[in-house]
Amino acid sequence: MYSSSPAGAPVVREPLHAPVAHLVRGGVVEGIHYGSVVVLGADGRVEFQLGDIEAAFYPRSAVKPLQAVAMLRAGLPLDGALLSLAAASHSGEERHLAGTRRILELAGLTEDDLRNVPDMPFDPVVRDAWVREGRLPSRLAQNCSGKHAAMLWTARLNGWSLTDYLDPGHPLQQAIQEIVEDLTGQRVARVTVDGCGAPLFSISLHGLARALSRITSAAPGTPEAQVADAMREHAEMASGSGRDVASLMRAVPGLLAKDGFEGVQVAALPDGRAIAVKIADGANRARIPVAAAALARVGVDPELLTEFAGEPLLGGGEPVGCVRAVRALDPVPLAASA
Numbered sequence: 001m002y003s004s005s006p007a008g009a010p011v012v013r014e015p016l017h018a019p020v021a022h023l024v025r026g027g028v029v030e031g032i033h034y035g036s037v038v039v040l041g042a043d044g045r046v047e048f049q050l051g052d053i054e055a056a057f058y059p060r061s062a063v064k065p066l067q068a069v070a071m072l073r074a075g076l077p078l079d080g081a082l083l084s085l086a087a088a089s090h091s092g093e094e095r096h097l098a099g100t101r102r103i104l105e106l107a108g109l110t111e112d113d114l115r116n117v118p119d120m121p122f123d124p125v126v127r128d129a130w131v132r133e134g135r136l137p138s139r140l141a142q143n144c145s146g147k148h149a150a151m152l153w154t155a156r157l158n159g160w161s162l163t164d165y166l167d168p169g170h171p172l173q174q175a176i177q178e179i180v181e182d183l184t185g186q187r188v189a190r191v192t193v194d195g196c197g198a199p200l201f202s203i204s205l206h207g208l209a210r211a212l213s214r215i216t217s218a219a220p221g222t223p224e225a226q227v228a229d230a231m232r233e234h235a236e237m238a239s240g241s242g243r244d245v246a247s248l249m250r251a252v253p254g255l256l257a258k259d260g261f262e263g264v265q266v267a268a269l270p271d272g273r274a275i276a277v278k279i280a281d282g283a284n285r286a287r288i289p290v291a292a293a294a295l296a297r298v299g300v301d302p303e304l305l306t307e308f309a310g311e312p313l314l315g316g317g318e319p320v321g322c323v324r325a326v327r328a329l330d331p332v333p334l335a336a337s338a
Contacts, residue, residue: 009056009187010204016052020279020329021286025313025321033286035263035279037329038209039298042217042271046206048297050328053206056189057278060260061089063180063201064147065227066211070179071154072223074172078103078150079226084234085146087227089259091240092121092130092141099237100145107153114139115166116148116196123240144196151198168199177201183211183224195261208266209276216256217272228256228270244288244308251304252295265291273298285311285323293325302331 015036023031036051046053068087072078078086082099090096104110119142121127130141139145155165155172165172168191177199181187184207194200203211218224231238232254235246245259248267257267263279265287275294279286289310296302313321 006181006184007186009189010054010202010207012056012189012202015055015057015278015280017278017280018051019326020050020277020290021310021323021325023313023321023323025315027321030313030321033279033281033283033290033323035277035286035290036205037278037290037294038206038276039294040209040213040272040274041298042273044210044213044272048294048329049206050326051278053276054204056202057205058192058194058200058202058262059208059266060194060200060262060264061144062208062258062260062264062266062276063203064089064144065215065231065256065258066180066183067147067176068150068227069183069215069223070176071150072226073179074154074175075157076150076154077157078153078230080230081234081237082146083227083230084237086150087231087258088146088238089122089143090146090237091123091243092126092143093123093240095237096146096240097140100140100149103146103149103153107149107156109149109152109156109162111138111140113152113162114145114148115163116142116144116198118142123242142196144194144198147198148196166197166199173199180211183214184208185210205276205278208264209268209274212256212258212266212268212276213272213274216254216268216270216274231258232256248288248291248308251307252300255295255300257291259287263287267291267295269298269300289323290325290329293329296331297329 017034020035021033038053039048118137122143190202215224235249262282268274292305292308310323312319
């Protein structure tokens with residue numbers, strides 16, 4: 001445990017976001033994405049911040065590595081690809097569906113025991129194929145099904161009830177909240193319901209970065225290290241083929257990264273350096289370029305991040321601009337930081 005007495009909960013307020021990304025077309029700033037960014041050094045101190053990193057916010061699926069740690073601490077015997085799937089926002093590919101079925105099989109359960117919301121696959125190519133084949137939304141295809149299957153197995157192993165495993169007062173969810181507070185170092189501000197139906201805990205952006213830093217820098221063999229290793233080694237199981245977060249983990253050695261709906265991105269290196277990003281309007285196109293800029297600022301070689309600098313803006317089918325992080329996120333020259 002990291003702290004027997006986590007700090008108080010972050011303040012619930014309108015976040016004081018700042019410009020974090022520009023849409024530049026033909027040399028003119030056409031639009032601005034607001035948000036917040038925090039960069040932590042290996043010692044856990046804030047090395048850079050932009051916007052509001054202490055206000056309460058919902059990390060959405062970026063909290064899944066923390067939930068996976070909690071389930072391992074509660075006895076879940078998963079590792080490798082299936083553990084990565086337990087922390088996944090998967091694309092709904094056949095390997096994701098097969099993996100979720102396998103977790104349920106190991107638990108002695110079936111798809112009917114899941115309580116997540118039925119949905120189509122997250123990946124648009126896979127989803128289009130489902131539509132052509134006349135397949136209907138299912139709980140298995142929904143992008144959080146691996147997490148839900150793991151939650152059910154954890155509940156069964158501990159003798160907890162299964163039908164209400166998503167109730168915030170359920171022993172499983174209470175155990176998860178305890179670990180979220182342990183890893184973030186702060187009390188949860190509010191509890192609501194995520195899109196999949198699971199409880200969602202409001203923390204700060206700073207707390208989210210601190211939690212992932214603790215996960216990636218944990219001692220080998222700990223639940224934290226097991227989750228980090230599984231997600232890095234099976235990045236496509238934690239996301240999907242062609243997903244930017246998987247590509248980011250492959251591009252930067254040792255990096256653990258997790259995205260979340262509404263423009264959330266968190267990433268951390270094995271030495272504890274970490275970044276967290278929240279795009280205020282939830283725009284996905286600003287999430288990765290801002291995260292890449294933050295990673296460069298924390299010391300990742302910019303050459304490794306070239307493909308994540310931002311998608312082009314098109315005019316007549318040709319590139320005429322781009323989405324790019326604001327200049328405030330540019331890496332600090334060594335001479336200036338000496």
